[in-house]
Amino acid sequence: MGGSRIETVAVHGGERRPGPEGSVVYPIYQSTVYSVPPGTEYHDLSYIRLNSTPSQTYLYDKLAALEGTDAALATTSGMAAISTALHSVLRSGDHLLAGHCLYGGTHDFLTEHAADFGWEVTFIDPQRPDTWEARPNTKAVLVESIANPLMRVTRLREVVEFARRHGLVSLIDNTFATPVNFRPAEAGFDLVLHSATKYLNGHSDIVAGVIAGRAELVERARTTANHFGGSLDPHAGFLLARGLKTLALRVRAQNANAQALAEFLAAHPGVVEVNYPGLASHPDHAHAAELFTGFGGMLSIRLAGGEAAARALIDAVRLPFSAPSLGGVESLITRPAATSHAGMSRADREALGITDDLVRISVGVENPEDLVEDFAQALATL
Numbered sequence: 415m416g417g418s419r420i421e422t423v424a425v426h427g428g429e430r431r432p433g434p435e436g437s438v439v440y441p442i443y444q445s446t447v448y449s450v451p452p453g454t455e456y457h458d459l460s461y462i463r464l465n466s467t468p469s470q471t472y473l474y475d476k477l478a479a480l481e482g483t484d485a486a487l488a489t490t491s492g493m494a495a496i497s498t499a500l501h502s503v504l505r506s507g508d509h510l511l512a513g514h515c516l517y518g519g520t521h522d523f524l525t526e527h528a529a530d531f532g533w534e535v536t537f538i539d540p541q542r543p544d545t546w547e548a549r550p551n552t553k554a555v556l557v558e559s560i561a562n563p564l565m566r567v568t569r570l571r572e573v574v575e576f577a578r579r580h581g582l583v584s585l586i587d588n589t590f591a592t593p594v595n596f597r598p599a600e601a602g603f604d605l606v607l608h609s610a611t612k613y614l615n616g617h618s619d620i621v622a623g624v625i626a627g628r629a630e631l632v633e634r635a636r637t638t639a640n641h642f643g644g645s646l647d648p649h650a651g652f653l654l655a656r657g658l659k660t661l662a663l664r665v666r667a668q669n670a671n672a673q674a675l676a677e678f679l680a681a682h683p684g685v686v687e688v689n690y691p692g693l694a695s696h697p698d699h700a701h702a703a704e705l706f707t708g709f710g711g712m713l714s715i716r717l718a719g720g721e722a723a724a725r726a727l728i729d730a731v732r733l734p735f736s737a738p739s740l741g742g743v744e745s746l747i748t749r750p751a752a753t754s755h756a757g758m759s760r761a762d763r764e765a766l767g768i769t770d771d772l773v774r775i776s777v778g779v780e781n782p783e784d785l786v787e788d789f790a791q792a793l794a795t796l
């Protein structure tokens with residue numbers, strides 16, 4: 415491939431040149447199984463569940479190129495990527511350190527199922543390395559690059575150092591930052607996870623997940639995925655590869671739009687708090703500026719009028735859809751207490767600052783002036 419910058423990698427990374435039959439776009443191989451050469455091992459059979467068919471290996475090469483890792487794997491959802499990666503790393507009796515403000519689904523998976531598998535879990539404050547403690551049976555640490563919904567940025571360098579010092583596998587959910595803003599493998603993380611449902615695909619039309627990292631760890635995850643059975647269908651994989659080609663363009667536009675909207679909201683008298691790492695007022699701004707090349711497309715706010723105003727704002731905006739999820743080309747607006755974090759107890763939510771009046775916005779690729787004007791008219795109705 416001719417260039418190594420992220421826009422070029424998004425278009426050309428992993429592409430076969432020439433493609434089959436000279437095709438410029440890699441085709442969808444809608445065949446579950448392939449003829450077997452003599453002596454083929456089970457995990458090397460070409461079968462969709464075994465993650466070894468041409469459409470899958472093409473997609474995995476593209477994902478690995480984007481994250482700058484040896485290898486990658488796709489799964490049927492972000493949660494499948496997270497659960498599969500953890501199952502590939504942890505055995506019964508092992509201990510996991512996990513960020514205390516993880517995505518709601520990950521938090522619920524750990525609180526409701528870890529004990530079934532014999533895993534011990536301790537939730538850690540990702541901002542306070544001095545409080546992290548490894549035990550003799552600690553095997554792994556799981557954090558997110560930017561944590562939903564207050565957009566706190568984990569002490570990522572310290573996580574890598576801590577994991578190395580204690581011989582732990584470091585896992586990071588990089589959904590919010592995307593490889594455009596941050597490539598964790600370059601910073602020393604062992605396994606990079608994504609809900610590809612969000613920015614990587616970017617069009618709110620498929621559910622998928624990604625595991626990327628060092629060859630031997632991804633191979634272990636592939637073996638686990640092959641046994642658990644959550645491999646991505648070639649048709650969804652085709653849509654994901656298509657979305658990846660515009661990833662850099664979309665994320666750059668989302669970074670810029672979120673910054674513009676955050677600055678407008680921060681200056682508005684009806685808004686009492688804006689959580690966006692691109693603002694100098696954000697507690698992790700300096701740290702984020704060191705680590706990331708962009709601050710992302712996600713922000714959250716609190717209004718002077720509290721929960722009632724939050725509900726009214728969601729009704730009054732015309733461009734963003736009122737919906738959870740994130741990372742698509744269209745802006746979305748939601749109250750995390752009622753959607754992404756509804757599975758947590760109220761006490762747990764409030765301890766993390768996820769109060770009923772918090773509004774989260776996934777900023778799309780619309781024109782930034784149109785977005786600002788829409789929020790201005792909506793705030794004027796409150």
Ligand SMILES: *Cc1c(COP(=O)(O)O)cnc(C)c1O
Pocket residue numbers: 491492493494517519520558562587589590608609610611612621622623
């Ligand atoms: C959405 C999300 C997930 C879960 O992904 P699914 O594709 O819905 O399974 C995990 N982590 C983060 C940060 C997310 O935003």
